[in-house]
Amino acid sequence: MISFQILNGLTFAALLFVVASGFTLIFGLLRIVNLAHGAMYLIGGYIGYTVGVKTGSFALGGVCAMIGVACIGFILDQGLLRFVRGNELRQVLLTLGFAFVLNDMALVIWGGDSFTVPIPEALRGAVNVFGVFYPKYRLFVLVVGILLFILLWLLLQKTRLGALIRAGVDDAEMVEASGVNIRRVFLITFLLGSALAGLGGLMGGAFLSLYPSADAEILVFSLAIVIIGGRGSLPGVAVGSLLVGLLNTFGQVMFPELAYFVIFGPMAVLLAFRPLGLFGKAT
Amino acid sequence: MTDTTRTLTIGLVTVIVAALLPFGLSNYQVGLATEVLIFGILAMSIDILAGFAGRTSLGHGAIFGVSTYVVIYLVSNGTSPVLALAAAILAATLVAAVFALLAVRTSGVYFLLLTLALGMIVWGICLRWTQVTGGENGLRGDIRPAALYDHRVFYWVVLAATAVLAFGIWRFVRSPFGLTLRGIRDSESRMRSLGYNVPLHLFIGFTVSGFFAGVAGGIYAFFNNFVSPSTVALTQSVEGLLMTIVGGVGTLFGAFVGAAAIITLENIVSSSTERWQTVLGLTFIVIMIFAPEGIVGKLRILFRRRKPKSQALPKA
Numbered sequence: 001m002i003s004f005q006i007l008n009g010l011t012f013a014a015l016l017f018v019v020a021s022g023f024t025l026i027f028g029l030l031r032i033v034n035l036a037h038g039a040m041y042l043i044g045g046y047i048g049y050t051v052g053v054k055t056g057s058f059a060l061g062g063v064c065a066m067i068g069v070a071c072i073g074f075i076l077d078q079g080l081l082r083f084v085r086g087n088e089l090r091q092v093l094l095t096l097g098f099a100f101v102l103n104d105m106a107l108v109i110w111g112g113d114s115f116t117v118p119i120p121e122a123l124r125g126a127v128n129v130f131g132v133f134y135p136k137y138r139l140f141v142l143v144v145g146i147l148l149f150i151l152l153w154l155l156l157q158k159t160r161l162g163a164l165i166r167a168g169v170d171d172a173e174m175v176e177a178s179g180v181n182i183r184r185v186f187l188i189t190f191l192l193g194s195a196l197a198g199l200g201g202l203m204g205g206a207f208l209s210l211y212p213s214a215d216a217e218i219l220v221f222s223l224a225i226v227i228i229g230g231r232g233s234l235p236g237v238a239v240g241s242l243l244v245g246l247l248n249t250f251g252q253v254m255f256p257e258l259a260y261f262v263i264f265g266p267m268a269v270l271l272a273f274r275p276l277g278l279f280g281k282a283t
Numbered sequence: 284m285t286d287t288t289r290t291l292t293i294g295l296v297t298v299i300v301a302a303l304l305p306f307g308l309s310n311y312q313v314g315l316a317t318e319v320l321i322f323g324i325l326a327m328s329i330d331i332l333a334g335f336a337g338r339t340s341l342g343h344g345a346i347f348g349v350s351t352y353v354v355i356y357l358v359s360n361g362t363s364p365v366l367a368l369a370a371a372i373l374a375a376t377l378v379a380a381v382f383a384l385l386a387v388r389t390s391g392v393y394f395l396l397l398t399l400a401l402g403m404i405v406w407g408i409c410l411r412w413t414q415v416t417g418g419e420n421g422l423r424g425d426i427r428p429a430a431l432y433d434h435r436v437f438y439w440v441v442l443a444a445t446a447v448l449a450f451g452i453w454r455f456v457r458s459p460f461g462l463t464l465r466g467i468r469d470s471e472s473r474m475r476s477l478g479y480n481v482p483l484h485l486f487i488g489f490t491v492s493g494f495f496a497g498v499a500g501g502i503y504a505f506f507n508n509f510v511s512p513s514t515v516a517l518t519q520s521v522e523g524l525l526m527t528i529v530g531g532v533g534t535l536f537g538a539f540v541g542a543a544a545i546i547t548l549e550n551i552v553s554s555s556t557e558r559w560q561t562v563l564g565l566t567f568i569v570i571m572i573f574a575p576e577g578i579v580g581k582l583r584i585l586f587r588r589r590k591p592k593s594q595a596l597p598k599a
Contacts, residue, residue, distance in 0.1 A: 033392050035399075083572045088392045089339055090571045093528075096341075096521060097567025104560035216517060220403040223396050261408060267385075267400070275388040 004132045005249055011138040013245025014145025015204050019218055020225040021152060021237045022196030028169045028232015029189045031088055035095045036076060037197050038219030039102035044069040044198030045205030045214070046110045049117045052202075058120040065202040066195040072102070073194025077187060099215070107212055114211035117202060141203050148196075149238055156234060165189055169232045221248070224263050228270055230280025239278060290453070294536075298446045305435040313434045314506075315550060319542045320438075320445045321503050326526035326538035327452050328495035333524070334533030335456045336488050337468030338390065342382055342398030344519025345405035346493045350375035350500030351510045352409065352416060359424035364505070371501040372494065378405070379493020380486075387485040390471070402520050410512045421511025426504065441502060452495060453535060464488050496523075518560070525567055531577030540578050 023037045034040075044065040052061035076098055084090040119137045126133040156162035164185045167175045176182040201210070204218065225244050229236025244263050251262030270278070301320075305313045325347050332338045353371035358364055382401050389397055409416045416422065431437045455461055463484050466474045475481050504510065513519070526545050530537025545566075552562045574581055 031392075033396060080568060080572070087575075089395070090575055092392055092395055093339075093524075094568055094571040097564040097571065100518075100521070100560050100564030100567070102564075104558055104564065107560075108558070216403065217407075220400055220407070223400045223403075227393075227396060227400065256411075261404060263404075271385055271388060271397070275393070 003130045004134065005253055006246070007129065007132070007134050007138070007142075009246035009249035010242075011142045011145075011207075011245075012249055013241045014142045015200060015208075016218075016221050016225060016245050017145045017237060017241040018148055018196055018203060019200035020222040020229075020241055021148065021234065022193035022200070023222045024226050024229065024232055024234075024237050025165075025189055025196075026193040027226060029165055029172070030186050031091075032081065032095070032190075033088075033092045034076075034193070035092060035219065036099040036102055037193075037222060038215035038217075039099040039106070040069045040072060040194055040197040041201040041204065041218050042210060042212075042215035043072065043102060043106055044201030045117065045210040046106055046115070046201070047198070048202030049115045049205055049210060050110075052118050056118075058118070058123075058202075061117065062199060062202050065198040067198075069198030069201070070191045070195040073191050073197075074187075076194075077190045099219075103212070103215055106215075110210075112212050114209045115205065116207075116209045117205035119206050135207075138207060141207070144203065145241075149234070152234055161185065161188065221263075224267055226277070227267055228277055230274075230277030233277075233279035236277060236279035294446075294450070294453075298442065301442055302439065305438055310434045313438050315546060317434075317438045317441050317506055319539065319546050320441050321499050321506060322523065322526060322546065323539035323542040324445055324448050324499035324502075325496055325523045326530060326542050327449065327535060328492045328499065329523050329527045330530075330532060330535055330538055331452060331456060331464075331492040331495070332489060333527055334535065335461060335468060336464045336485060338386075338394045338485070338489075339524065340386075340398045340489075340492075341395055341517070341520045341524060342386075342402035342405075343493070343496045343523050344517065344521070345402035345515045346375050346379050346382070346496040347500035347503070347523070348409070348510070348515030348519060349378050349405060350497040351504040351507070351514050352422065354501050354504035355422045355424050355426060355508075355510050356415065358426040358504075359422065364426065364428050368501045371504070372497045375497025375500055376490060376494045379496070380490045382493065383486045383489035386489065387482045399517065399520070402515070403517065406512055406515045406517065409515050416512075419512065421509060421514075423509045425508055427508060428505075431505065437506070441506070444498075444502065448495060448498060449536070455491060456535065460484070460487070518563070521567070522563065525563070525570070527577075528570060528575065529566075529577050531580030531583070534577070534579040534583070537577055537579030544578065 019037070019041055023034065026032055026034050047068040048061035048065035051064040052058055055061070076095065080094060080098065081091055084094055123137045123140050126135050127139065128134075129139070156166055164175060164180055164182075168182055168185055172182055175185075200218070208214065221244055225237060225240035228243060229238075229240030243266060247262050247266065255262065274280070304316055308316065325343065329340055329343050332340050350371040353374045354367045357367035357370060362370070382398060385401065386394055386397050410418060412418075427437070431440060456464070463474070463479055466479070467481055467484060471481055522545060526541035527538055528541070529544050530539065530541025548562070548566070549559055552559050570577075576584065
């Protein structure tokens with residue numbers, strides 16, 4: 001029973017990691033808190049669902065979800081956010097307005113029913129892990145989460161783009177002064193972060209299902225993770241996701257009606273000691 | 284005329300005009316006007332923080348809604364309306380105090396995120412704690428006292444309460460305490476080095492602001508006779524903040540202009556389409572790009588009667 005719940009917590013944490021890593025990348029580098037991230041997750045899920053059902057291919061659904069949401073991210077960044085650059089609060093509130101529009105448009109297109117993204121044949125059923133029968137698909141999510149962590153870590157630590165992103169998180173002006181087109185790095189990061197929201201939507205859509213308020217729920221988790229982990233830090237997101245994922249899972253088992261409350265405790269304690277989060281740096 | 288007497292005179296004239304309004308309006312329009320007053324108080328309470336402490340809150344809808352829930356729950360279970368209202372305001376103030384304890388250490392975007400997350404937690408609890416909150420269905424109860432059944436009577440009572448509250452808030456932001464808050468808004472580090480206890484001031488400011496949001500929420504319960512998770516949802520906080528911003532952050536009484544503008548818009552849009560959320564979102568985007576100082580703020584800049592006191596959103 002306990003190991004079953006631990007696995008539930010870990011797999012949920014892996015999903016949260018996929019979504020929140022995109023969120024924190026954008027927050028860390030561009031200083032933009034993208035409150036439309038939850039809505040992008042939801043739309044990614046819907047796109048993945050539609051493509052998945054039409055073509056029968058889960059992978060194709062994932063690709064389309066990522067591309068589709070990256071396109072939405074492009075519109076948001078280049079079409080709207082460019083007018084309010086430099087003012088954090090106006091940016092945040094603008095993305096909030098954008099989230100309302102996206103969410104409502106999703107309601108128009110896909111309606112209010114809840115959908116579950118079809119899981120490919122190979123990932124259905126359960127396998128025996130540590131003496132419990134556990135759904136294969138959720139283990140797959142866990143693997144994807146871990147792979148994504150490794151990939152992002154390699155990207156940030158071992159590539160030129162990653163070096164630029166890290167440098168940009170610390171001091172964007174200085175990077176620009178040394179002759180780098182930081183705008184392009186910003187845009188790439190924004191698209192990458194958006195695509196991750198889309199991917200998260202597809203993966204979450206297959207075991208949490210998609211419905212009109214799912215975007216708000218996933219957004220709260222992402223916010224909690226970034227508040228706990230600290231802005232723009234990859235280890236921060238990983239630790240935050242694990243904490244929130246496990247706490248939420250055990251909270252739901254122990255206090256089913258107050259599960260939301262359980263992520264509130266650690267956040268409160270943490271803020272009292274580290275207002276910028278575990279791995280956050282002052283700017 | 285000094286500033287003070289002028290503001291008081293304008294306020295008095297406005298209240299008298301507002302008191303005469305119901306004679307020219309239909310029952311439905313009186314209802315809308317009542318709604319404007321209630322949400323005007325909510326928007327003013329948000330303005331205490333946004334305009335005078337430089338902290339933009341996205342959690343006030345939740346504080347407001349907690350109060351609504353408590354009133355309806357208590358009155359439906361046999362508590363007297365007055366006692367229920369008092370308990371509700373106390374509950375909302377306590378929630379605000381908890382929010383404040385966590386939020387005073389943050390500023391700018393972090394403050395916004397934290398209040399948003401806290402508000403969402405309240406929403407999540409209201410949605411899931413079905414035994415008490417009725418879950419998705421919410422709580423319904425015909426709780427308005429018989430004496431206030433008439434639309435006009437209820438409007439006048441709300442107007443009287445609004446006048447008192449608005450005066451209270453106006454006094455509050457002009458008090459030495461309010462001036463200290465403004466000092467914190469303009470330069471936190473300077474206030475700290477002058478020996479002011481910044482977190483304590485913010486804590487009290489937030490709690491007081493939550494008190495007013497709670498009063499608005501309690502009154503709303505008697506207006507609406509119904510509460511559901513959407514009353515505490517993010518949309519509520521967003522609408523409240525939008526009213527503050529449309530009216531003009533830091534103008535205080537602009538809150539009522541903003542509330543009137545948004546509620547009128549909502550009614551026009553809702554009568555022709557179901558896409559209110561889209562319109563709300565688009566309004567937000569347009570305001571952020573073109574007029575972050577709001578209607579009253581913009582007017583003040585246009586007329587430039589004196590150096591503009593209003594300001595665009597604090598620059599985080």
